[in-house]
Amino acid sequence: MSGSEFSFSEEGYSSFDEDDGYQLSIGDTDVAFDPDASQVEVKYSYPDATTSTKVPINRIKYQALSYDDVDALLTEKIKSVNGILQVGDDESMVLLQKFNWKVERLLEKFLDNPIRTYDSVGLNYNAVRVQPEKLIVVDPHFFCPICCSEGSEENPLTTFHSGGCDHRYCVNCYATFLKEKTTLTCMDTECHSVILPSELKSLSDCILNAESVLGDASNGLAASKTEASADFYGYASDSATTRGNDYSDDEDAAELDSDGEEIEEQRYLVEYRKRKLEKAVQDKEKQRNKSLYSRYRSKIMKDHVSQQADFRLCPALDCPGIVRFIDFDSNSASSGITGLEQFANQHRSFPIVECSYNHFFCFYCSKDNHVPIPCPIVKAWIKKCKDDSETANWIDNNTKPCPQCDTNIEKNGGCNHMTCKTCCHEFCWICMGLWKDHKDFYKCNRYQEVKDDSPQKENSRRYLEKYLFYYNRFAAHQTSFKKDREFCSKLDFLIQKVQKRNKVSWIETQFYEEAVRILLKGRHTLMWSYAFLYYVEPCRLKHLIEDSQFELSKAVESLSKLIETVKPENIIKYRQRFIKESGLLKSHKYALVDICLDALASDELLISIPT
Structure with missing residues (x-):
């Protein structure tokens, strides 16, 4: 298959550091939205419009929205519909929900028969409702x-x-x-x-x-009990609350810094960032679920987003981020691209977007960031890993192919005299030789060079070896990426400790945080490059990608080792080295992505995906 023949249909984190900063109807027509009137920044799925060799890159424009942004858009949509129907905002919202937020469909049904449309949602068109x-x-x-x-x-x-x-x-x-x-x-x-x-x-x-009345009464009772206890035991009532469970993370850090015990330090180091993020998410979720109405409004918003083809909920765990597709860029328009499926299936594009909580994912397939490979290869690789990884390892370690028909055979007993059920061939499990030749003088325990003349067996082995080669490297970098991300979860606390020990400002430690972020993105790109090369047939372009991959691999391991070995108190001393190593990794990452984009746009690149 050549580089221009991807094709598959499916309904539908980026590793880019810079962002540059229309409505396309997808499916049913929605209320018009003017991005110029919005305060939300419009971003691109890739920072550059062309590769280093001036090959055009197709990109999408999108907006990373918060809950409040989507709620405002929903309110605007409801008011726009009510401006046409003149039935009230409440009634318009109920009607839109009934018709899956499809404005054209609602207008068609309502204008055809408003009474029947009202009845379908449990409303009486002519009745006057109680206030x-x-x-x-x-x-x-x-x-x-x-x-x-x-x-x-x-x-x-x-x-x-x-x-x-x-x-x-x-x-x-x-x-x-x-x-x-x-x-x-x-x-x-x-x-x-x-x-x-x-x-x-x-x-x-x-x-x-x-609940407010009950809460005030309960707080008053609790306060009176605390004062009574203070009088009885002889301590100040306000001191009883100074060491509660809800003191701040900054107090945690101060206490930790004065304590200085290594075990406590490591425990807080790991848990600090985690607690901070969880608390932020919980506070927002608690605010949305504070009342019956706010909980309903939150569910309505999510229902509205899930029904819109130009919206995506961030797939990251417990992330409330939402991304909205705006339009294709001029390169895509000149290429005749009119839909997301067509955009994802052609080569010069990665529809990778970033939500407002800094999570990167593919807008089309909703998978994790898979730069530098297109969605069709991602789909094939994930399916293959799911189907073949454990099976291939088990078959390789627990079975042997029949010497005659190449059927994989599992040994289910202690005897080494094997009979293939497919072709009835009898052979020795140890040496794979004919069983009838096993006589007193036959030495199956003696090593002999054996030439395998079976093309089918050789192809099967070669196929398995190739898969395991790329899969093992993909899995190794995937594991390393998870470890690096765990380290990133304690980064805030670590930087805070560096500031205190070295008496420097927050801005003077940002080079370290930036180095860790670049390492994560570089390793992620490197990981997916192995999945890409598995499907690429040997050619000149594959060698170029492998050379760039090798340089990125060296840069990733060099920065990773630096981050692991330099102690927090010495980070400031190594500032220039961190900046140099992270800059080198960043340039090699972009170089690999650039080469992959050039190769994908070329007819010289041959990609083989089994159907």
């Missing part, structure tokens, strides 16, 4: 049929019902019922009345107010 603030009713005589709670004059029940019906239940039961839902309906099994977002917010605010 949200009137849906919360405090009733001393109400009995909730779900939890069997009964109100009284001293302790009345707070109830809630949909604005489209009169089925009342206590607010706690309603909140539990709606907690994990994105489609909000009445609790009554025979009622299909929908609950509008503003009505849900009214219920959510009611619960928050009740």
Whole structure:
């Protein structure tokens, strides 16, 4: 297969350091979006428009969005639809959700028959709904049929019902019922009345107010108990809270620096970054789940993103980042590219994007950053590793091919007299010779040079050896990459320690952090280059890629060794060496990617992917 014949269909971290800084309709038409009006930076999937030899590189334009950015776009979309339908923002949101956020489809159905469209989502077109603030009713005589709670004059029940019906239940039961839902309906099994977002917010605010009252009462009780304990035991009440579980990471660092014990130092070193990141994610998630309404809004946003072909949720674990495709660049447009599948299947492109939390992934296949190879090779390599790696190793170590028909045979007993079930050939398991020749004078324990004249066996062995050669190197760098990433997780704390011990500013230690980041990106590129070369047939371009790969490998190992061997107190002394080594690695990484792009655009490169 030549370099221009990739083809496969599939629905759909980059290692680039610089970013340069349109709407394409993908699938159903959405509300127009003007990127110039947005405050979010528009980025490219590759920093340069051409390779060093001026070969054009096809790129995509994208935006790395936060939760608030997408929420603002969703609000704008709802208001735009309401501007056409004139039914209200709440009703527009419910209708859009019903039609999977497809604006054209909604408009077509609504304009054809608005009453039927309203009925399909549980709304009554001609009915006047009760105002949200009137849906919360405090009733001393109400009995909730779900939890069997009964109100009284001293302790009345707070109830809630949909604005489209009169089925009342206590607010706690309603909140539990709606907690994990994105489609909000009445609790009554025979009622299909929908609950509008503003009505849900009214219920959510009611619960928050009740929890706030209970929280204030609980805090007051706790404070009085603390003061009583202080009086009894004779210590100051404010000192009881100074050594709680929620002191800051900076206090951790200060305490650690004064303590100086190596075991504690290593433990905090490993856990510091992890705790910091987890706390940041938890705080954001806690804020989104703070109320019933904010939890619903978060789920609606994710549902909206998952339904849009030009949005991707970051595949990194627990990452809330979102990337939005804007358009193809001018090179792609001049190449006649009109869709992401076509873009991913041609050679001069890597649709690698970076989310707002600095995770890199492929926008098309949602896999981890796989520069310098295209999506079709990634798909083939991942499938092959999944199917063949363990199987090939087990077959190689536990079976032998029949000398006559080449069928792999597993030895299931102690006897060395083997009979192939396929061709009934009898042979010795030890020397693979004919069993009938095994007589007293036959020496199967004596080493002899044996020439294998079986082409089929030789091809099978060569195929396995080639796969294991590239797979073992891919796996070795994958393991090293994970170790380097673990080291990166404690980088913040390590830099903080360097600052304190050397009495330098934060900016003076950034060369070290940059060196670690470059090492991660370089090793990741090197890892995927082995998967690429597995499918490339021998040719001049393959030799050029291997030469560049060798230089990158030397640079990666040199910087990795420097980072591992230099102690924190000596990092500042080695500043120039870190800058030199990281700069060399960075240039070799770009050189390898550049050569791969040139090769992929050439008809001279032959790539063989089994179908």
